Amino acid sequence: MAAPLRRGDPQRRLRPGGRSARINEAILTAVVDELLESGYAKLSFERVAARAQAHKATLYRRWAGKEELVAEALLAQSGRAIPVPDTGSLREDLRLLTHAVIAHMSSPQGQALLRAFISDAGRVPEIGVAARAYWAERFTRAGAIVERGVERGELPAGTDTAFFIERLISPLFLRLLVTAEPIDTAYADRIIDALCPGDERPPDT
Amino acid sequence: MAAPLRRGDPQRRLRPGGRSARINEAILTAVVDELLESGYAKLSFERVAARAQAHKATLYRRWAGKEELVAEALLAQSGRAIPVPDTGSLREDLRLLTHAVIAHMSSPQGQALLRAFISDAGRVPEIGVAARAYWAERFTRAGAIVERGVERGELPAGTDTAFFIERLISPLFLRLLVTAEPIDTAYADRIIDALCPGDERPPDT
CATH class of the missing domain: 1.10.357.10 (Tetracycline Repressor, domain 2)
Structure with a gap:
C-alpha cells in the first residue's frame, strides 16, 4: 500500500518516561495542534519545534520529512483514541x-x-x-x-x-x-x- | 431522508429553450462557478444574480433559500455528468x-x-x-x-x-x-x- 513509515521507529528506541520520550511526545502533540490551527500546508519543522520548545535539529534527526512527522503524530493520536x-x-x-x-x-x-x-x-x-x-x-x-x-x-x-x-x-x-x-x-x-x-x-x- | 427539494420544480414549468429556461440555466451555472471560486459560505443570491446577469427578484421568486438553490444547481450539474x-x-x-x-x-x-x-x-x-x-x-x-x-x-x-x-x-x-x-x-x-x-x-x- 505504501512505503513503511520510517526506518527504525524511535518510539522503540526511547525509554518510556525518559527525557527523550517526553520531547518526542511534545513534538507529536505540537504537530496535531499545528494541523488544527493552521493546516498541513503551513506546518513546518520550524513551527513545530517552536511550539514544542524543542531544537529543530532534534526534529531533523528523528524524521526524514514533514510527511513522516505528520503521519506519526496522527498515528500516535488515533492509536490512543481508536485502539x-x-x-x-x-x-x-x-x-x-x-x-x-x-x-x-x-x-x-x-x-x-x-x-x-x-x-x-x-x-x-x-x-x-x-x-x-x-x-x-x-x-x-x-x-x-x-x-x-x-x-x-x-x-x-x-x-x-x-x-x-x-x-x-x-x-x-x-x-x-x-x-x-x-x-x-x-x-x-x-x-x-x-x-x-x-x-x-x-x-x- | 430529507424534505423534498422544493414544491413544483420550475424546470417543468419552463419551456425548454425559452428565455426563462435560459435564465434558469445561467443562474444554476453561476451557482456552481461561485461555489468553485468562493465556496458555500460566501455564496449569496446577490452574487449569483450579478454573475448570471439576472434580477435578484427572479432568484427570490424561484428559490426559497440558498440551500435549495445550491442543491438544485449541483443536481443539474451531476445529472448531466452522472446519468x-x-x-x-x-x-x-x-x-x-x-x-x-x-x-x-x-x-x-x-x-x-x-x-x-x-x-x-x-x-x-x-x-x-x-x-x-x-x-x-x-x-x-x-x-x-x-x-x-x-x-x-x-x-x-x-x-x-x-x-x-x-x-x-x-x-x-x-x-x-x-x-x-x-x-x-x-x-x-x-x-x-x-x-x-x-x-x-x-x-x-
Whole structure:
C-alpha cells in the first residue's frame, strides 16, 4: 500500500518516561495542534519545534520529512483514541472498533483534523504521502481483527483484509463527510451484519 | 431522508429553450462557478444574480433559500455528468453508474466542488441542509437501479436501496477523500462483485 513509515521507529528506541520520550511526545502533540490551527500546508519543522520548545535539529534527526512527522503524530493520536480490540470474537472486535471510530470522528478535534486534511489535499498533492502512510499503518493494525476472524473460521479463507476494512469504515465516512446523514452505533452494527456471514439477525439487503 | 427539494420544480414549468429556461440555466451555472471560486459560505443570491446577469427578484421568486438553490444547481450539474442508466442488467447499470461517478470525481471541477463542500461544512452547519437535499435526490435516482434489480430477481426482495447505494459508492469516496488510494473501474467492479449475489467471478472476500 505504501512505503513503511520510517526506518527504525524511535518510539522503540526511547525509554518510556525518559527525557527523550517526553520531547518526542511534545513534538507529536505540537504537530496535531499545528494541523488544527493552521493546516498541513503551513506546518513546518520550524513551527513545530517552536511550539514544542524543542531544537529543530532534534526534529531533523528523528524524521526524514514533514510527511513522516505528520503521519506519526496522527498515528500516535488515533492509536490512543481508536485502539484495536482483541476480544476473541470478530463481531465484538468490529463493533468496538467502529464505535471508537464514530466517537473519534464525532469529536470536534477528530472532525477538524479530517476536514483540514481533505481541504488541504486539494491544494497540496504531497499530503497524499502522509495520508497513505497513515492509513497503510491503520489498515495493518485493524486488519489483525480480520486475520484473527479468518483463523477462527468466522470469515472465509482468502478474505482480503484491506478491502474488508474499507467496506467496514467507508459508509461511516460517506455519511460524516459527504451525505451529512447521522452516524450511530446502530448504523455501524448494520454494516457489520452486511459484511459478516452467518448473521445473527436477518440481513437487511 | 430529507424534505423534498422544493414544491413544483420550475424546470417543468419552463419551456425548454425559452428565455426563462435560459435564465434558469445561467443562474444554476453561476451557482456552481461561485461555489468553485468562493465556496458555500460566501455564496449569496446577490452574487449569483450579478454573475448570471439576472434580477435578484427572479432568484427570490424561484428559490426559497440558498440551500435549495445550491442543491438544485449541483443536481443539474451531476445529472448531466452522472446519468442513471437503465440497461436491463443490474450489474451493467451499477458498472455504468460507478464508472461515471469515478470520472466525475476525478475531474478537477468535481474534486474542487466536493472538497469545498467538505471544508465549508466544518464552519457552516447549514450546509448540511443542502447536502442532505442533494443526496436524498441522487439516492432516489440511483435507487431506481436497485429497485429494478429487485423486480428482475437479481437482488433479494426487501433490499434496502439507500443502504445498497451507500455501500456501493462509499469505498470510492473513502479512497478519494481519505486514504488517497487510487480508484479505477476495476476497483468499482470489485465492489459490485462483493455486493451482488451470484458473482460471475470468484468473490474476493
